[in-house]
Amino acid sequence: MKKEKNLNQHRVALKFGVTDSTITRLLNGKNPLTKRLLTQFESIFGISGEEWIVQGKGEMLLPADLDSHRDEDQRLLRDIGRRSGFRSLIEILLKLSDKNLAAIKALAEKLGPE
Secondary structure, X not given: OXXXXXXXXXXXXXXXXXXXXXXXXXXXXXXXXXXXXXXXXXXXXXXXXXXXXXXXXXXXXXXXXXXXXXXXHHHHHHHHHHOOOHHHHHHHHHOOOHHHHHHHHHHHHHHOOO
16 A cells, blocks of 8 residues: 555655554554544545455555545545634534435525625
Protein backbone atom coordinates (compact mmCIF):
# COMPACT_ATOMS: atom_id res chain seq x y z
CA MET A 1 0.00 0.00 0.00
CA LYS A 2 2.82 2.42 0.84
CA LYS A 3 4.51 1.88 -2.53
CA GLU A 4 1.29 1.80 -4.58
CA LYS A 5 -0.04 5.07 -3.14
CA ASN A 6 3.34 6.69 -2.27
CA LEU A 7 2.35 6.90 1.39
CA ASN A 8 4.13 7.23 4.67
CA GLN A 9 2.76 7.70 8.17
CA HIS A 10 3.14 11.46 8.00
CA ARG A 11 1.17 11.76 4.72
CA VAL A 12 -1.59 9.53 6.07
CA ALA A 13 -1.74 11.57 9.28
CA LEU A 14 -2.02 14.83 7.32
CA LYS A 15 -4.85 13.47 5.17
CA PHE A 16 -6.73 12.20 8.24
CA GLY A 17 -6.10 15.36 10.23
CA VAL A 18 -4.40 13.50 13.09
CA THR A 19 -0.88 13.29 14.52
CA ASP A 20 1.79 10.90 13.29
CA SER A 21 1.67 9.15 16.67
CA THR A 22 -2.04 8.42 16.19
CA ILE A 23 -1.22 6.55 12.98
CA THR A 24 1.62 4.73 14.75
CA ARG A 25 -0.76 3.59 17.51
CA LEU A 26 -3.22 2.45 14.84
CA LEU A 27 -0.55 0.42 13.05
CA ASN A 28 0.64 -1.11 16.33
CA GLY A 29 -2.90 -2.13 17.26
CA LYS A 30 -3.09 0.26 20.21
CA ASN A 31 -5.88 2.29 18.56
CA PRO A 32 -8.89 0.45 17.13
CA LEU A 33 -9.53 0.38 13.40
CA THR A 34 -13.01 1.91 13.33
CA LYS A 35 -15.61 1.92 10.58
CA ARG A 36 -14.94 5.66 10.19
CA LEU A 37 -11.24 5.06 9.55
CA LEU A 38 -12.02 2.34 7.01
CA THR A 39 -14.38 4.71 5.23
CA GLN A 40 -11.68 7.39 5.22
CA PHE A 41 -9.17 4.97 3.68
CA GLU A 42 -11.67 4.18 0.95
CA SER A 43 -12.61 7.79 0.36
CA ILE A 44 -9.20 9.44 0.60
CA PHE A 45 -6.88 6.78 -0.79
CA GLY A 46 -9.14 4.55 -2.90
CA ILE A 47 -8.20 1.51 -0.82
CA SER A 48 -10.76 -1.20 -0.20
CA GLY A 49 -11.09 -0.90 3.56
CA GLU A 50 -13.49 -3.60 4.65
CA GLU A 51 -12.29 -6.39 2.39
CA TRP A 52 -8.61 -5.70 1.89
CA ILE A 53 -7.56 -4.01 5.14
CA VAL A 54 -9.71 -6.03 7.55
CA GLN A 55 -10.09 -9.40 5.84
CA GLY A 56 -6.99 -9.45 3.64
CA LYS A 57 -9.15 -10.48 0.67
CA GLY A 58 -9.75 -9.05 -2.78
CA GLU A 59 -8.01 -6.19 -4.48
CA MET A 60 -6.28 -3.46 -2.50
CA LEU A 61 -7.38 -0.62 -4.80
CA LEU A 62 -10.97 0.24 -5.57
CA PRO A 63 -11.99 0.39 -9.26
CA ALA A 64 -10.67 3.46 -11.11
CA ASP A 65 -14.17 4.63 -12.09
CA LEU A 66 -14.76 5.52 -8.44
CA ASP A 67 -12.00 8.16 -8.60
CA SER A 68 -14.23 10.89 -10.06
CA HIS A 69 -16.92 10.30 -7.42
CA ARG A 70 -14.28 10.29 -4.70
CA ASP A 71 -12.86 13.59 -5.98
CA GLU A 72 -16.34 15.14 -5.94
CA ASP A 73 -16.92 13.81 -2.42
CA GLN A 74 -13.61 15.24 -1.23
CA ARG A 75 -14.44 18.67 -2.69
CA LEU A 76 -17.83 18.59 -0.98
CA LEU A 77 -16.27 17.59 2.35
CA ARG A 78 -13.73 20.41 2.08
CA ASP A 79 -16.52 22.90 1.32
CA ILE A 80 -18.52 21.66 4.31
CA GLY A 81 -15.46 22.00 6.53
CA ARG A 82 -14.92 25.59 5.44
CA ARG A 83 -18.45 26.78 6.18
CA SER A 84 -19.22 27.66 9.77
CA GLY A 85 -21.84 25.39 11.33
CA PHE A 86 -22.08 22.96 8.40
CA ARG A 87 -20.50 20.05 10.23
CA SER A 88 -23.03 20.18 13.06
CA LEU A 89 -25.85 20.63 10.53
CA ILE A 90 -24.72 17.53 8.62
CA GLU A 91 -24.54 15.55 11.86
CA ILE A 92 -28.16 16.54 12.62
CA LEU A 93 -29.30 15.67 9.09
CA LEU A 94 -27.72 12.22 9.34
CA LYS A 95 -30.00 11.44 12.27
CA LEU A 96 -33.24 12.35 10.45
CA SER A 97 -35.64 9.92 8.81
CA ASP A 98 -35.94 9.76 5.02
CA LYS A 99 -39.35 11.42 5.25
CA ASN A 100 -37.96 14.35 7.25
CA LEU A 101 -35.01 14.67 4.88
CA ALA A 102 -37.37 14.84 1.91
CA ALA A 103 -39.32 17.64 3.60
CA ILE A 104 -36.13 19.59 4.32
CA LYS A 105 -34.92 19.09 0.74
CA ALA A 106 -38.24 20.39 -0.64
CA LEU A 107 -38.02 23.46 1.61
CA ALA A 108 -34.40 24.13 0.63
CA GLU A 109 -35.30 23.90 -3.06
CA LYS A 110 -38.09 26.46 -2.55
CA LEU A 111 -35.72 28.84 -0.79
CA GLY A 112 -33.18 28.54 -3.59
CA PRO A 113 -29.87 30.39 -3.74
CA GLU A 114 -29.74 33.92 -2.37
